[in-house]
Amino acid sequence: MERLRRDFSTITLVMIPVAIAINIAIGQLIYTLKVPLYLDSIGTIFVAAVAGPLAGMLTGALTNLVWGLSGINSFYTAFWITGAVIGLVAGLFSRFGWFKVWWRAIIAGVITGLIAALISAPILTYVNGGVTGSGTDVITAVFRNAGLGILPSAFAQGVSSDPLDKAISFFIVWGVIRALPLRFLDRFSRAEDIR
Amino acid sequence: MTAGGQRTTDDRGAATGAALAPMPIVVANVSFTYPSGTQALRGVSLRVAPGEAVAIVGENGAGKTTLVKHLNGLLKPSEGSVVVGDWDTREHTVAKMAARVGYVFQNPDDQIVERTVGDEVAFGPRRLGQPEAERQANVAAALATVGLTDAAATHPYDLTTPQRKLVTLASVLAMRTPIVIFDEPTMGQDAGGVALIGGIVESLKAEGRTVLTITHDIDFCAAHFGRAIVMAAGQALADGPAAEVLTRADVLATTNVEPPQLVRLAQALRLARAPLTVEGFVAEIVGRGQ
């Protein structure tokens, strides 16, 4: 429990809104660059890696809730569970040193992406009718046409984008952690796990 | 960091030939409206000759940054045109313009990427494709100019904010561009830092480069810049020799820009002439036989 209390110092608390704001800012930067990715959980993964699974989970969940409740895209609100799971899984990978080597970070990203697709599929099916309203729905149509059910097609659509998106996100966070000054890492309870 | 900044003479040869070709800037009747609808520039026309040192002053929101962002193509004019040398900024990406126009941003934390000061200073040169040997010479010279040679292996975020500002300044100097733009270079610097940056401006002028700066530090402007442009409401209200423009209380008053300290003193003492330098002021006082 003591480690849990240390995880939630003021600096971790303050870091979460900054991480969420960065999630949203990067999401829009990617949009302006017209790169076919989301990359909207880099802040979540960064918090999970530096401040632990619980802080990561909270960041992921609240990213979707704030982005959704702000009304800019309330589509995201229902997916707060996915955000929480991404933060939790990233935090666990970090705890077992998967951010220390670049290719392990990428593998962790792929696995997290698969889990995210697995969690999102039922929500997408139940709330959105199995579609996202974006380009990836073409993939859903292909699988539907091939006879797959609504849920499997939603999952297939997720698997076609999430693992790659999360692999790149994990790789970027690995790069950023390597670039952090030691004095900043000292400030965090999980520093020894990641460098 | 000693005042005045040391300038190593041996790097003069290292400057790439093309970089130093004379390159005027022609701003022809430029107007600009942001997507949000606010018009930031209203028909601005000016020409900056190669080697000129120009300071742009004015209140926040007067259009200073908007104007300067047109010079390296970050913003394209809604009307009118901006030509740097023989390049119209509309026909080149910002990254291409960066070979001609260096731009030192106000906040260093909005661009630092690398893990050591040396790599950060090499960021621009590497993007411009400078050959290895030349890049290392330029980086070394730039670090020497800002007095951070022994910090080359340090992490930028282990330095103080004012020092990080010198790192981003060095990263633009190392690009050896014929034109260099500074955005509030002296903000947050101490007296030594201001003197160092002043020395850098002087050395750029000595190399025949064009130097432009946005600044609120009117004394810094008076000390190092021959020409001053006063912006207000998207227009160039005044544009002329600093010694003249910075002493026109009427112009400065309308734009909430405080005149330099010595000008304020000269006006309070009702001196005939408002000198910009200490020596000029003393000559004026002693001359009057007070």
Added chain:
Amino acid sequence: MIRLGDVTYFYPRATTPALAGVTLEIPTGQFCAVIGANGAGKSTLCYTLAGFVPHFYRGKLSGGVEVAGVDVPASSLAQLAGHVGLVFANPFNQITGARFSVREEIAFGLENMGVPLEEMATRVEDILGFAGLRDLAERSPFALSGGQQQRLAIASVLVMRPPVIVLDEPTSQLDPIGSREVFAVLRDLAATDAATVVLAEQKLEWVAVFADRVIVLHEGRIVADGLPGDVLASADLAQYGLQPTRYTQAARAAQAAGFRADRDDLPVTLEEAVEFFR
């Protein structure tokens, strides 16, 4: 009353001390300015008085730090809140974001201390007037200019009525207009003598206006300590990486040219310069 006894401090991983053997006493109600080059230790001194050195920045601190009767290194940051107020350079980072209007942002500190509603409302009202923020009271803190945000940060700390207020270069990120707004509040603060104020500042022209005393820091040591008129006009400022105002420079240069060489009180501000040269 502030009392520092032979304070030395090393940041984590640092080999040279940020503060080296600093001994200092600041009587209650005094407005003490701290000047020095970047890296001389001004910020470290401010953070030491407010307890963020060592509680937040860790590192090795030795020597005694007592502020208004409280042993700072022995107290927690939560205990020091409301006892030592701190304002620093970046206005945006001092707005918590937890409140949606200037009035409520100011009250945030009192809310955390559980101050009853009626008392909180009147104290906030007084501070709004003092800081000149009354007509901005209902506006969002993020819709303000740099100068207004910095005055909000000062008001948010003043309302907690700390016996000591520490300001670490509050105008270094502001334009001249914003700086003037903040200095107006500082001048009023100096006049009230309600709190002991420690101000780290680079703009010497302003320091001369409201400081009772000026301390010069150089490489973590106090190298000068005296009245503003003497310290700010002294010839050895340059060796500490400081530059006197152009009024002082002009007066010294004029004396070198034989103009009123007998006077020893060189001017620091515009008013003093006008009087010197008349």
Added chain:
Amino acid sequence: MSTSFSLYIPRESGMHRLHPLTKLALVAFCLVLGLFLPGVWLTYLAFMLLIVPLAAWAGVLPSFLRAVFKTALPVVISVFLVQGLFWPGGTPILHLGPLSLKQEGLQFAIRSAGRFITVVSSFLLLTFTTRPDGLMLALSQRGFPNSIAYIMLATMQIVPRFQTKANTILDAQRSRGLETEGNLLVRLRALLPLVQPLLLGSIIDIEERAIALEVRAFGRPGPKTSLLVLHDTPAQRVLRWLLLLAMLAVIGWRLYLAIAPRLAA
């Protein structure tokens, strides 16, 4: 009033004056209706007979409907196209060249669209009518952790700053020769030099914002008071409990419908 990252519109309507928890209960009820009402058409009824009138009562109907339309349209179109035209098997109603609109697909699309619109409009109803800080205060007064309330509110207000920061970083790096226009590889290579400063640069912000919070006694234990005062009425308390019961009833009804056939079989 607030330039924060939210669509809240201040109004002097009865709905706005409701206690935040009442509004939360109302919105939760609409959400439950959207998620659990059986059949194809009931969610549309819930939207028309409950959500739209509430938005009208709050005086935000025009911009509310625009927001619902903007958010829901892409998904609704896509669900009709994808599920309607690519439904494996089923009874075709309409032939469009190689594809055919299936009756089952159409029915699923209508049901999904109704559910999605109701869910999205429930969230938007909360956003348009409820001041975020009032909602967080109401929750904090009932034991909701203060730290989470801080995170929600602080995030909403600092997002615009980081959006501007991201654009400034884009300008600064392009001005140092970073090419961001060109083929996908060029743009992908531009990612790290654009994302890294955003995270690296936030270090100082995080440290300073933590210091500012400590200075304001945020870490101090003990009871906290509030300048903002919320007005609650016994009638609203009763209404909240009724809404809770209604939600359970709807969920119970749906479970019953789902389980009953199996029990009977």
